[in-house]
Structure formats: C-alpha cells, structure tokens
Amino acid sequence: MPSAAAANRPESPLAGPAPTPTDSVTYMPDYLDDLRLAHVLADAADATTMDRFKALDLKVETKPDMTPVSEADKAAEELIRGQLQRARPRDAILGEEFGIEGSGPRRWVIDPIDGTKNYVRGVPVWATLISLMEAGEGGYQPVVGLVSAPALGRRWWAAKGHGAFTGRNLTSATRIHVSGVNTLADASFAYSSLSGWEEQDRLDGFLDLTRQVWRTRGYGDFWPYMMVAEGSVDLCAEPELSLWDMAANAIVVTEAGGTFTGLDGRPGPHSGNAAASNGLLHDEMLGYLNRRQ
Numbered sequence: 001m002p003s004a005a006a007a008n009r010p011e012s013p014l015a016g017p018a019p020t021p022t023d024s025v026t027y028m029p030d031y032l033d034d035l036r037l038a039h040v041l042a043d044a045a046d047a048t049t050m051d052r053f054k055a056l057d058l059k060v061e062t063k064p065d066m067t068p069v070s071e072a073d074k075a076a077e078e079l080i081r082g083q084l085q086r087a088r089p090r091d092a093i094l095g096e097e098f099g100i101e102g103s104g105p106r107r108w109v110i111d112p113i114d115g116t117k118n119y120v121r122g123v124p125v126w127a128t129l130i131s132l133m134e135a136g137e138g139g140y141q142p143v144v145g146l147v148s149a150p151a152l153g154r155r156w157w158a159a160k161g162h163g164a165f166t167g168r169n170l171t172s173a174t175r176i177h178v179s180g181v182n183t184l185a186d187a188s189f190a191y192s193s194l195s196g197w198e199e200q201d202r203l204d205g206f207l208d209l210t211r212q213v214w215r216t217r218g219y220g221d222f223w224p225y226m227m228v229a230e231g232s233v234d235l236c237a238e239p240e241l242s243l244w245d246m247a248a249n250a251i252v253v254t255e256a257g258g259t260f261t262g263l264d265g266r267p268g269p270h271s272g273n274a275a276a277s278n279g280l281l282h283d284e285m286l287g288y289l290n291r292r293q
Contacts, residue, residue, distance in 0.1 A: 031132070031159040034144045038130045038157065039170060041083055042148040045076040045128040049113060050150050054122045068116050073097055076112035076128060084108055091132075096244045105135040109142075111244040115221040124151035127222045131247035141268055145248035147222050156226050158255035164229050178258040178278035179231035187234040187281055189213040190224030196239035197289075202263075205291030212288070225249035228276045229256035235285050237263065237275040246274050263289055 052058055052072040059071040077095045084093055092102035095110040108130070113119050115126030132144035146157040156176070158164035167173030181187050189210065191197075197206040210216045213235070219227065224236035229252050238245075246269030250260040259279040262271020265286055277285055 030161070031144050032162070034132050035146070035157060035159045035162075036170065037087055038132070038144055038146040041080050041130055042128055042146055042155065044079055044083065045112065045130075046148055046150040048072065048076045048079055049119070049126075049128065053119065053124075053151060058120065060120050068120055069097060070113070070116060070120055072119065073113045073116055077110055080108075080110050080112065080128075080130070094244065096242065107133045107135075107140060109133055109244050109247040111248075114147075114245060118221070125149070125219070125221060125223055126151065129222060129244065129248040131244075131251065133247060138268075139270065142247045142251035145251035147226060147248050147252060149222070154226075156229065156252050158252045160251065160255070162255070164252045164256035166226075166230065176230045176256050178228060178253070178256050179234050180280070181234045181278060182280040184209075184212045184281060184284060185214060187213045188215040188217070188232070189285075190217050190219045190227060190233045190236040192218065192220035192224075192238050200239050201292050202239060202289055205288045208291065209285060209288035222249055225253055225260075225274075225276050228258055228278065229253050231256075231278070235275075235277045235281055237273075237285065237289055239263070239273050241269075241272065241274050243269055245269075249274070249276070261286070 049072050060068050063069050074097050077097045081093055081095065084091065090104060092100065092104055092107040093110065094100045094107055097112060111129040113126050114129050119126040127147050127149040130146045131142045133140040134143045143160040148155045154166065155168065156164065156166045164176050165173040166176050194203065197203045224233055227233035228236055250269045253260045253276045258277060259282045260274065260276045261267050263273045263275055263286065264271050275285055275289065
C-alpha cells in the first residue's frame with residue numbers, strides 16, 4: 001500500500017495544474033467515443049511516423065535534457081493536437097514536445113514517439129502513446145489509453161470499465177489479460193537499462209530481483225508493459241519516466257487485470273517511475289526494487 005506521503009504528493013508541474021473540486025468529473029461516461037477518436041488520431045500519426053521511418057534525410061535535434069527529438073516526433077504531435085482541437089476543443093492537451101495547453105477536467109496526454117532513440121536508428125520498437133485522463137478526487141487518472149506500434153504492426157488499447165484489447169482496429173480485436181504466474185522463480189521480468197537503477201542507488205536490489213526470476217529481458221519503452229498486459233511477461237519496471245511515457249500504458253495494464261504503480265507503490269502514472277505486473281508478484285517486486293545501496 002502506498003504511504004500517506006506518497007498518496008498526498010502533488011503532481012509534477014509537467015502534468016499541469018492539479019484538479020479542483022469543480023474540475024472533478026462526477027458522472028459515469030463509457031469513454032467509447034473517446035476511444036474511437038484515439039484510434040483516428042493513431043491512424044493519422046502512424047501515417048506520419050511511418051513515412052519518415054528510416055528516411056535518410058530525417059532531421060534529429062538534441063533537447064535540453066540531452067534526449068533526441070526528430071522532425072517526425074514534432075509533426076506527429078502537431079497533427080494529433082490539431083485534430084483534438086477540432087474534435088475536443090474543451091479538452092486540455094499535454095504532449096512531450098509542446099507542453100500543456102488548456103485546462104479542465106479532461107486532459108489528453110500524448111507521446112508522439114515513445115522510443116525516439118530506436119526510431120532514429122531504424123529499430124522498429126517505438127510507438128505513439130495516446131491517453132485521456134480525467135480529474136477526480138484522487139487527481140487526474142487515465143480513462144482511455146492507446147499504444148500504436150506501426151513498425152511492429154501492433155496496436156493495444158483500453159477504456160475504463162471495458163477491458164484491454166489488441167488488434168488492427170476496434171472491429172478486429174482480441175481481449176487481453178495478464179498472466180497467472182504467482183512465484184518469482186517462474187516469472188519473466190523486463191526492464192529498459194541498468195544505468196537508471198545505478199544512478200538512483202537501486203542497482204543492488206534490481207540485480208537481486210533478476211537473480212530470483214526465471215527470465216529477464218531488456219525490451220524497454222512501451223513494449224514490456226504491453227507484454228505484461230498480454231500475459232507474456234509478468235513484471236516490468238523503469239526508474240525514471242514522465243507522465244506521457246506512462247499514462248496510456250497504465251490503463252492498458254490495469255484493464256487487462258494487472259497492477260500499475262510507481263516504485264513507491266502509489267497507483268497510477270504519477271510517481272516519475274513505474275512498476276507493472278500481473279498483480280500477484282507486485283509487492284515482492286517493489287520490495288526488491290526499493291532496496292537501496
């Protein structure tokens with residue numbers, strides 16, 4: 001269970017202003033229209049990103065945080081923003097490349113290319129992440145999420161209360177669910193890299209966890225979360241992330257029956273890091289990952 005301090009921690013400034021009581025949504029929408037819109041947005045983004053994937057003249061810049069951004073990242077986010085402004089003019093938008101715009105109880109969170117380093121090197125493991133978050137008593141929480149990986153030919157999505165699915169589109173889909181593996185010795189654990197764990201003095205606990213599980217793989221970015229949701233991986237975690245890296249993944253994992261928290265155990269994508277699992281091994285995973293040197 002998350003601590004009282006973790007539960008009361010304010011959202012990152014990157015997430016925009018915290019919701020007020022008047023912002024909170026009190027009715028029970030079904031979100032299916034928003035999910036349909038997310039598919040339309042993803043179709044448009046996929047066309048843009050695939051058109052420039054492996055292009056010899058792709059323009060890549062370095063952002064102030066020393067991470068790369070390509071012309072395709074910017075073009076995809078601009079495209080999504082433009083369509084949202086027409087289709088949902090009252091909703092706020094938060095994107096990795098252009099920040100927060102608007103306010104209110106509904107906020108779309110966009111990562112135009114999750115896995116830009118893969119994208120610019122021609123590795124097909126990258127995706128557009130689209131999430132709708134809604135304000136409530138516990139702050140903004142994901143209610144719709146879509147992950148589209150066109151170079152892999154894969155797409156996953158979920159809406160609150162409707163389960164998680166994978167397929168080509170809404171009419172050609174298969175429902176997905178997390179695994180039933182209940183011992184670490186039988187579990188598959190995925191991660192992104194070692195450096196972040198070392199920088200946070202968590203490397204010893206991380207390595208101890210890898211020694212306890214059946215299998216480890218460094219898939220990275222969105223992919224291990226989707227594998228957890230599908231049941232092909234049982235655990236995954238990353239030590240440093242932004243909201244746009246997590247929001248869509250979180251709702252897909254939880255609607256597939258899994259658990260998504262920060263390393264502090266706080267539910268949802270608000271802790272600046274993430275741990276996802278089938279739910280049966282979550283506390284054990286967090287126990288290892290919170291061991292400090």
